Amino acid sequence: MRSNPWALTGILVVAALTYYLGHRSSRFANTTDDFLVARRTVRSRRNAAAISGEYLSAASFLGVAGVVLKEGANGLWYPIGFTGGYLALMLFVAAPLRRSGAYTLPDFLEARLGSLALRRCATLFVVIIGVLYLVPQLQGAGLALNVVLPGTPAWVGAIAVTVLVAGNVLAGGMRAITVVQAFQYWLKLFAIAVPAFVLCAVFVADHRTGPAGEFGKPASPVFTADTTVRIDVEVRLRVGSVTPVWVKGRGSGTETLVVWPKGATEDVARGTQLRFAAGTPVPVVSDAVAAEDDWLAPVSGGAGDLLKTYSLLLATALGTMGLPHVLVRFYTNPDGKAARRTAVHVLLLLGVFYLFPTLLGAMSRLYVPELLVTGQTDAAVLHLPHAILPGLAGDVLTAVLMAGAFAAFLSAASGLVVSVAGVVSTDVFKGRLRENRWSISLVALIPAVLAVVLRPMDLTQSVGIAFALAASTFAPTLLLGIWWRRLTWPGAMAGMLFGGGLVVAALVWRTVDGYSGSEVPWLLEQPALVTVPLAFVITFLVSLATPAGMPADVNGVMLRLHAPDPLGLMRERAVARFGVVDGRARGGKGRHRR
Known part of the structure; x- marks a missing residue:
């Protein structure tokens, strides 16, 4: 594919707008409270757009279409699970989490169970999940840049995104990126919806049946030209x-x-x-579906595929509530009711968005089957416009898609950096503004190095393992901590270490097998079906065996988590620990703009 100056222009425009909005919003960020939770004044609709903006990462914008191209109907479980996770979050977690008055996920666990050791353990897993989620965003940026500028090293896109994200987050933290991410959701929706409508219109108007073959035939796609x-x-x-x-x-x-x-x-x-x-x-990579009739059939690979599908659904349904960059957003709402309303809005916004990458993935099967040979199916969305509309029209549509893709990289990376850096600054350091900025630099640097060094995997699979880790560590602790008063900190720590340890071991094993060329069993690709139930069981049993680990103020904490907001029982955590004293010295009241 030749160089596309239109696409490069789209990237530069998105970068400029991101920097401008972040810099403009950062003028109102004067305290650590601004950096961590935007003073808890973000309203539901804006917060929902910001959550959707950071949640719709490279795995959503590029990866969903790629996995549909490669796996067909089986690939639809990814957007279903990504969206459905917010239903569980809304029903069981959102409002109590906000009423806890915590600033971060480890802070919530300490508030609920009164253990500093548990807090340290949670901090470790937050960092691991953040890195696992951030690395594929940076690798996706390198892949996308190589599509419009062939020959560009993969590290260029990764470093460019890292520098821009770190600059914005350093300037204003959560307060700055809230506006940026809300804007980027609408940009991404526009950038994927408009090309989808145009390409479908061309397909229908030309009465095309699909140059690479027809769906439902017991044969693989074919090359239509040399x-x-x-x-x-x-x-x-x-x-x-x-x-x-x-x-x-x-x-x-x-x-x-x-x-x-x-x-x-x-x-x-x-x-x-x-x-x-x-x-x-067309020969296909080993993990892709070859025959078109199998491509249309869900779970066509036997018992292994069925178990992998159940495992994926469990990971995405429960993993969402353990993602640090998602949960920290609910701490920015004014109260529990607003947090629950935010989750409802997010369900709507995500449901609308995921219609379009699914459609583009199906069209890619007809027009760019060569990606099944290279294994770079994540680039399907970016190659599709030229395959259907060669020339200037294809260049312009590619530029629009590229702008949306870079908005996806930037928004997801921004949320991850600010959430993980907030945990590091408040748990490893003292949470002051200066230390928060050092934490941001460190959290941005480590994934950038790993993105350059490690071998790229499919975006959806890379993100899927992060969901599995979140579901196996924080989901049991959150659900039992919010709804079961007999949870103890030894039980929570045992379940977290056991479930998280198994997922990390599966990840290491899979990575080694990937380099050696060995076949990877489904349990290593997606272990949540085993690790999540075991984590729940271990947490429950150890809690029953260690009643002394139950905090003395459990009744008061549980009342605060579940009491209706108008009763006024909600109170914020000890603010001096998070640098508000330092912030007062700098002054500045202000409210987050609606």
């Missing part, structure tokens, strides 16, 4: 039928004709160039 594919990441391909291909190795100047037999599995090295003749069936 196609040259360059492999940028080592892949393992499955060959559905006899496939002649011209192969040129890395550094080689000559092509060799090779015939891949039906049913073969071929390992293709990075830097290899493959050339297919028109009408050749």
Whole structure:
């Protein structure tokens, strides 16, 4: 794909608007309270747009279409789970969490269970989840930039996003990025909805049946013209039928004709160039669905696929309530009622958005099947406009999509940096403004280094493991802590360490297998079906065995979590610990603008 100056312009416009809105809002951020929770004055609608803006990350804007292209109906479970998680959050967690008066998730656990050791343990897992979620955002930025500027190293996009995000968060923390993220939600919705409508209109007006094949046929897609594919990441391909291909190795100047037999599995090295003749069936990466009839059928891979689907749904349904950048948003609402209303609005905003990447993913199966060979299916949304509308029209639509993609990288990364940095500054340091800024720099730097060093994975799978970790650590503690008075801090810590330890072990195992080329079982890809129930059981049993770990003020805390807001029982946590004394010295009242 050639360079696209229109897309580069779109990226620069989004970057400029992000910097302007963040800088303008940062003028009102004078205290640590501003940096952490925006003085708890963000109203429901704006907060819902901001939550949606940071939640619709690279995995949503690019990854959902990519997983639909690769897995078909099975890929629809990702947007369903991403959205459905807010229903559980609204019903069980949002309002009590806000009434706790806490500033961060570890702060809530200490307020509920009275254990500093548990707080330290929670801090560790918040950092791990934040890094796991942030790394794919930065890697996605590198992938997207390489699409519009071929040959650009992947680290360029990752570093550019890191610098811009860190600058905005350093300037004003939560108060600054609230306006930015609310704006970026509407930008992302526009950027994906308009191209989807235009491309569908062209498809219908031309009466096209799909150049690469038709859905529902017991065959794989085919190349509609002579196609040259360059492999940028080592892949393992499955060959559905006899496939002649011209192969040129890395550094080689000559092509060799090779015939891949039906049913073969071929390992293709990075830097290899493959050339297919028109009408050749498309070989697919090993974890993709080849036949179109299987692509349309949900859970067509047997018991393993069924269990993996249940595991994914459990991870996304419960993992949302353990994501630090999501939960910290509910601390910015004025009260519990506003927090619950915010969650309802988020369900609506997410439901509307996810219609469009799903549609674009299905169209990508018809027009850019070559991505099934390279394994870079996350770039489907960015390649699709040129495949349907070559020329200037395709350039402009790609620019709009690229602007939305970079808004996704920036908004998700901003939320993650500010939430994780808030935890680090208040738990590792003393929570003063200066230390908060040091924490922001540190939290931004570590994922940037990992994004450059580690091998990229599919965006949805990378984010999926972060959901599994959140569901296996914080979901049991939050649900039992809010609704079961007999929870103890040893029980909460045991469940957190056990569930989180199993997920981290699965992640390490999967990463090692990925480098060695071994097949990865479903349990390592998505372990939540095992780790989440075990974490609940361990938390429950250890709590029953350690009644002395129950805090003395449990009745008062539970009353405060569940009492209606008009009773006035809600009170904020000890503010001096979080640097408000330092903030008073700097002055400045003000309210967050609606």
